[in-house]
Amino acid sequence: MLRDFAFLRLWAGTTASGLATWALPFVLGLAVLDRTLSAGGLGLVLATRTVGFLAAVPVSGVLADRYSRRAVVFWSSAAAAVAAPVIAAGLGWSVPLMAVAAAVAGAGQGACRPAFQALTAEVVEESRRQRANAAITLAVRVTTLVAPATAALLATVLDTRALLIGIGLLWLAAALLPPAGTATPPVGERTRVAFVAEFADGVREARRHPWFLAGLGALTAVIATGYSATGVVLPLVSRDTYGSEAVLAGATTAYIVGALAGALVVARWRPRAQGWAALSGLALYGFAPLSLLLPVHPAVVIAAYVLAGIGIELFNVPWFTAIQREVDPGKLARVSSLDFLLSYGLAPLGLALIAPAVDAFGAPAVLGACALVCFAAPAAAALVPSARGFSRPAEACRSTVQQ
Incomplete structure (x- = not known):
């Protein structure tokens, strides 16, 4: 490339x-x-x-x-x-x-x-x-590692x-x-055409792709819970359970290293059920909050974050590639903006809510809930028929063209 x-x-x-x-x-x-x-x-x-x-x-x-x-x-x-x-x-x-x-x-x-x-x-x-998207995400991960x-x-x-x-x-x-x-x-x-009408047209295009709505819901849930656990609870666990910032630094680095490995794998890997494979990768993030639930050896936490990093790129690259392939080219930017707006746009809300939740219910309960959401949301998204390959059935596409 x-x-x-x-x-x-x-x-x-x-x-x-x-x-x-x-x-x-x-x-x-x-x-x-x-x-x-x-x-x-x-x-x-x-x-x-x-x-x-x-x-x-x-x-x-x-x-x-x-x-x-x-x-x-x-x-x-x-x-x-x-x-x-x-x-x-x-x-x-x-x-x-x-x-x-x-x-x-x-x-x-x-x-x-x-x-x-x-x-x-x-x-x-x-x-x-797919190789292009993998090359882009590799560059981003390398910069976050060395920058x-x-x-x-x-x-x-x-x-x-x-x-x-x-x-x-x-x-x-x-x-x-x-x-x-x-x-x-x-x-x-x-x-x-009015701005609101054009954006609404992009939302209608997104609704034509059930796999997109299901995947976006799963991604938003994982980011709002798993990422929040990493951002808020990981530093507390590193300090209170392990007595230093070493686990925080190690887990953060392990996540980036895992993401690099995941991007290298997905650059050439073409599973038959690409959507299911991508959602399975997204579910791997659940091991990150799960590893913080009990006072395990630091190596377990590091390994969990390596898995989370691998999984997020096993999802990201096929996800971006599928959007570029399946969405009407004239509406691609609007659908992509909806993706970024909901998935990463709602992340600050999760970060803002998780600390009060820890104070109210305790870190173990919150981490357990975050892990459950990270596992369950991609599994629920995988139940949508078109999620198997991140594509609409050919019959539905022909029906749309005829209309």
């Missing part, structure tokens, strides 16, 4: 956007350490970034289906590129300015996600998309403002690198 110059440009742009997305909260955390930003200010800036992300995702889905996907990638990434030095300018001087700029950065991040997803379907032919050490090393020679400007340069690369797509943007009456 990396010998395909058009895909190489797309891959590099997507990687740059992923690295910039990851780097902002980390660099702002460094600002807290050097006392140029308070903890409260950090929370406000990250919150407005999330609000910007959630607000932009559905808008971007409509715009990327209405206009050029390449243009949406450019303008959304360019907005984030401009926002980064503004955040740097407000550091140590104006938290409100930083918050506004972070909202713009979050909007750029959210807007480019569905546009990149749709652009991939234009740049890469169908037979190669913390790289950022910490850069912080020894550069101040936080310089690092924020570096994030802006990454977004600029994301804006400029991707190639043009092949789709022709719609013209005439369609471009004058």
